[in-house]
Every structure is written in C-alpha cells, then in structure tokens.
Amino acid sequence: MKKEIQVISPRQFAFILISFLTGSASLFIPESWAGRDAWISTILAATLGLIPLLLILQLNKKFKGLTIIEYSEICLGKVLGKIFSGFFLLNAFIIATLVVEDLVLLFNIAIIPATPEIILRSGLVLLVIYALYSGIEAIARLTELYVFPIIFLLLILPFLTLQDIDFSYLQPILADGVKPIIAGSLVALNFPFTQITFLAIILPAVNDKRDSTPLYLLSYFIGSVLLLTRTILGVTIFSAEVIGKMLLPTYQIFRLVNIGEFLNRVEAFFIFVWILGFFTTLLAIYYALILGFSQLLGLKEKEPLIIPIGFLIIFLSKLMFPSVSYFVYFAITLPIINISLNFFYPILLFFSSLFKKTPS
Template sequence: MDNQTITPRQFMFLVILFTVGSSILIVPGPLAAQAKQDAWLSIILSILIGLLLILFYDHMTKLMEGKTFVQATIMVFGNWFGRFLLFFYLSFLFILAALVLRNIGDFMTTEIIPETPLQFTHILFLIVVIWGAYLGLEVMGRSAEIFMPWVFLLLIFFTITLVPQIKIENLQPFLGEGVMPVLSTSTLALGTPLLEMVVFLMILPYVKDAQPKRKAWVLGVLIGGFILTVITLLCLLVLGSDLAALNTFPSYRLAQKINIAGFLEGLEVVIGIIWMLTIFFKMVVLYYCVTVGIAQFLTMDDHRPLLLPLGMGIIVLSIIAYPDVAYFETFVATTWFPYALTHGFLLPALVWIGLLIKKKRSG
C-alpha cells in the first residue's frame, strides 16, 4: 500500500484497544453465566494461553520477512491454492468486522437509542471507521495515541468510583464449582478477542523496528487482558455472578451503579465513551486489514477505492448476520470458538509450516 508505518508504541495501543473493544461488552455476561464467581480466572487463563498464541504469531511474522499474511500465503502456496486459503481468512475478518459493528449497534439500540433503526447506527459508525481506514495506518496509530489516555482515565475513574460498592464475598466460594467450568469457559475469552488477534498479521509488517515488536505485542495483550480482567472482576464484585449473567451488558449496568455521594450519578453514557472508543479502534483495525487484504488478494495498487463498496456489504451483513439476540448468543457460545480457532490458529499454522519448509529449501 502506501508505505505508511507505525511505531511499536502505537502498535501496542492498537493491540490494547483491540483487546478491550467489544469484548468488554459481550464477554463478562456469558462468562459469569458459566464459570459463576470464578469467571475472572477464565479470563486470566485465556490471556495466558493467548500469550503463547502471540509468540507463535510473532515467530511467524519473522518468517514472513516484511510481507503481510496475504502476500506471504500467496508466496508460499501459489496463486490458486494460496488464494483459496485466503478467501477463508478474509471472509473470517469480514464477518468478524460485521459482527463487531453489530455489537455496537445492538448496544446502542438496547441501552441508549432504542427507537433509532439499527441500520442508521451502523451507517453512522461505519462512516467514521471508513474515514479512519481511508486515512491509513499512520493516522490510526496516532489517533490511538491521542485517545489512549482518555480510555485509561475513564477506566481508572470507573474502577475507583465502584470500589465502595465492592462486596468481596461475591467472589466466594473460590473454585466452588470445581476447575472444569473455568477451563471450559476460558475458550470463550480465547475466541473473543485473543484468536481474533490474527488480524494483526496484516499490520505487523508495517510496524517500524524489528526488535521491540514482540515486546509491544505481548505488553499490549497483557494490558488489554488486565483491563478485561478488572472489568470482569468488577462485574462479579459489584453485581454478583448471578446479576452479571442476567444482564445483557453487565459492564454498562455497572456504570449505571456509579453513585458518588448521591449527586454524581447517571454517568453511564460518559463511561460508555470507553466502549465507543475501543470498539471504534477494533473496527477500524479490522476494516483496514480486510480492505488491504482484499486489495492485495486482487493485486490492486490501492485499497482505498474498495472502502466504500465493501462498507455497503458490511452493513448488509451486519444486519442479516443474526435475526435476533438469541441467535447471536448460541452462535457465540457454540460456533465462534471453533470458527475462530480454525482461522486464528489452524490456518496460520498451515502457512507457518509452509514458510518453514520454504525457508529450509531456499536456505
């Protein structure tokens, strides 16, 4: 593309925002439903497994020698089989982008503007995303730097204001249901957001300096994972696992509970800025990578002409993706993890093996 690059620091911020975005809304509820008061352990566990995944991705980037995942796959498997694999990879990213868009749409229509049609929320949100993807990676990286302090400040404010309402006994009994629920639900947090990190294989070649890349990535996932753990812990500590599971968006319900001395309340929409910003960055990273990926797939010179037509497609897909919330819940609970595992691990692993063989032969 147009040779834009970002610094490792900006990359780390993008990783943090990507990890938190949309997971902050949709992860704590189902997690609390299954792992009860131990839900936070599942998140920590999945972050630890996720770190291994990140090391794998990082090793892969070294083998790709400055090529994006799309270019590398075509290089390894040739024009036809490579493109066959990439079709699935790109469709995975495309569907993921549509689902993330639907997450913010569902959130807005449930909690804030219920009478506005879903399409309009999606269109408005996507216009900003398209603009971001249009301006390119540098702008995305810099705006991540600008917004990161706000996200952090709001998160700190959110946490501190909720501390008085914490009931520590909500976490007991520790491992009361045994270890199994913790293990089985950690797949949920592994599917969203960790396996989705595969999208960064499209961005990593544009990050400056070879050396601190891994550090930035690992640190980003750790910080993002820490934020997710804290939010889940707060959901459990303040609402209790039962109410956390009962709520569609427990973290938003949490924000509604902020009450400082009886006069500073009703801050949930201010806190909602966290979800908007993080989901925006998740969306813009995904959308950028999808269009760049498709452009490279079609060997086009520029990804920008594709942004608007694909935007129309993503809006349609985000509307038809699921008819109702119940469909989404079963999809996330049953299908998303194997789907994300296939495209986030198996497919890259295949390419990784190919890269290794190729390296052996040439070297």
C-alpha cells in the same frame, strides 16, 4: 499490488493492540459461562492468546514487509495459501459485522433506544469508510486518543464501586469443576484474544527498526489486566448468576458510580470512550479486510474495495442478526470457526515456515 509504506510506529501498534483487546470486549463478560470462576477463564484465555501473538510476531520477523496473506502463499503454496487466506478474511468480515452489532446494541440500550438499527449501522459504516481513506496512520493516531482514557476508567472503577463489591461472590473456587472454566476460556479466547491475529495484516506497516516484541507483550499484558479487572468487578458486584443474564454488565457497573453531587452519571463519559474503542477496533479490522482482499485478488490498489465491503457489512449484519437473540446465538457458536482460523492458522503457518527459506 504495490507495497504499503511503513507509516506507524511500534508504540502506535502497541496502542492498536490494547484497543483490539479492550475496544468491544470491555463492554461484555463472555467468561460468565464459568460462573464465579470467570476470572480464572480470563487468565487462561489470556495465556493461550499469547500463542498466536508470538507466532505472528515471529512470522513478521521472518517475512519482513509481507502480510499474513502474502506469506501464507510462501508457506502453503499458492493455491492452498489463497484458500486459507480466503477463509481467514471471511472470518474477519464476520467479526467486523459483530463489532458493528456490538455498537448498535450499545446505542439501542444506553443512548438512543428508539433509533432504527439500519440507521445506526449505516451511519457507523459510512463514518468508517470516510476515515479509511485517511490510511492506517490516521487510525493509529485515533487509537492513541482511546487507550489512556480506557486504562484510566477501568483501573479507577474498583475504587469508585468499592462499596458495592462483595468478594464472597468469588467463593467457593472450582466448586463446579473445570468444565465451566474451559467453556468460559474458549469463549474469551474467541473474543477477543485470538482476534489479534488479524493484526498480522497490519504488522508490515510498522516502522520497526529494532525488535519491539517486549513492547507488544507489555501492551498485551495491559489489555489482559484490564479485561481481568472488568471480569472480577462484574462477578463481585452482581454475582455470577446475574452477569450471565446481562447484555452490558460493564455499563451497568458504571451506572452504580455515584459519589454525592461531585461524581455521578460517569457512564456517559465511559460510553463516549467505548464508542471510540469500538470505532478504532472496527477501523483496524476493516483496514485489514480491504488490504487483505486486495492482495488476495491481486489488485493494484485497495481503495476500490472500501465502499463495496462497507455496504456488504450493512446488508449482511441486518440479514445475519435480525434480533438480539440471533446475535447472542451467533456469538456463542462462533468460537468453533474463529478459534480454528485465528488460533490454529498461525500455528500451521509457523511450522510450515520452518521448511521455507527467508525471502531476500
């Protein structure tokens, strides 16, 4: 396959990283498993999530211009590398279907509840298919439109809901021990922190003439702070018991915002930003999928895979998630698969790369 032309800047990749962390994860609070200590789970998951990020950045420096699919064959051998890459891409495909279902859930609850899910799935995927033909540069530009509004909305939210916040809901700390915190951190590590490993397929497209690791770490920190903000707000406004039963807790927080006649129904604007975030996240994963599979299969072009993978997502999302209960159950059991591939796979590649020469 011909090499991808480097077309996005380090700043744009940093925005993609923020979008990846907050795009769909800001809608949910998976750390609610930890109860009132959910905020500790967020911090722990964000700290552990630094490991795969630093590793894929280091691997990208060593294997400049190669994606994780390509250098896995160098590190592990052709056969074993293809096997691991196949499972890695299959995991990315599953995550893509979950992102589609996240958006379908948002539409069904907050926007157009009577619309058949197949129409929502098909419309979203077809829109993504259309956008993908514009390439990674268009995805990066779209992400720039999303990042600043979501940062503004999540940072201003504590001030807009100040009258509803009760910090006593955070106490007592560690009353239930460390097991709930570990459980909550594993769920959060799975979604969204370890999913940034998929960006190892996009990294070679960055026109990085100098080391931009500090910029990427800053963007990771910003995304983590935004997620910590939504976790603390969810617990202090609704209590740990309530948010554990909510499907869209952050959306419900925004519904509380009502400052006289001047500022109300702010959730409508937040929904628009959310949709943009879901869309950019799905675009990035979808792009990584088609590029990764084209390299795995040795295809000269990636474009022929865009439509077939899109229809597979539509079909399998309906098959895998016939109801919300199936969707929730799958999201709970997924960490076992996702963390194994997205967290430990970069570790395996990194230590294997120590015994390999840097390609010329």
